[in-house]
Amino acid sequence: MSRQTKRCIKFGSFVLLILYIAVLIYVCFLSEDYGRDVVTSYYRYNFIPFKEIRRFYIYRDVVGIRAFLANLFGNVLAFMPFGFFMPILRSRLRKWYCMLGMTFLLSLMIEIIQLLTRVGSFDVDDLILNTSGGILGYLLFYIINKVRRKWNGA
Template sequence: MFFSESLGRTDLSVGYRYNLEPFREIYRCIRYWDVLGPLNASMNLIGNIVAFMPFGFILPMLCLSNRRWYIVFLLGLLCSLCIESLQLVTRRGSFDVDDLMLNTLGSLAGYWCFLIAARFRRQLHKKR
């Protein structure tokens, strides 16, 4: 969202760009790793995942009904869709279906971290 200009995704001189083809941007980052540079390519791929991990970690702590993986999945997808749609409407950043997938994966990764932390916490309290 904030770094798309540095990744060559929003050259407004040729018109607004968006991606509706799954895995297109992911493939581009992997294929042109050397051209984009490891920092920019990994920022796009890993950054989209890491950016949504707190969402998947904190959401189950806020409400007991959000402790099911599919709830975190759907809310992560919805939140990401809202952000991507806002980018499309405002033409700030670049709407990308790959970002939706990576952000949703990040929500699930945060949820898995929550499950690990909860299990560790239960074991710690059980020992006391």
């Protein structure tokens, strides 16, 4: 792969990462669709792992399948781009445990800001799902990178 191609890929990844972060900020803090337009006078939080996931599963008929799937898969899918683009931009992040830590820290930062601003809620299940999404995004990067290297080497 030429130096010019690498630069183009990095620049495109950077632009997409910035757009992704803008959408993530909107969804996490501003979106009316997710009730982010209301600041509550009390703190909402969950420190018990899998409590909200289990609750959404048990009451999926009440909350609706869309809300159930959005809660479960939305959090995973929302963090896949982060796990995919960061190793492209920073070669130091090409180890799975680095992306695990970075994704966890990003998710924790978002959850803490939601707790302190009382927009949304602090949920340990979101930390689990978001971090899983970041790792799945990294896994996608890893597979594509392996295939690309094999293709270029052949």
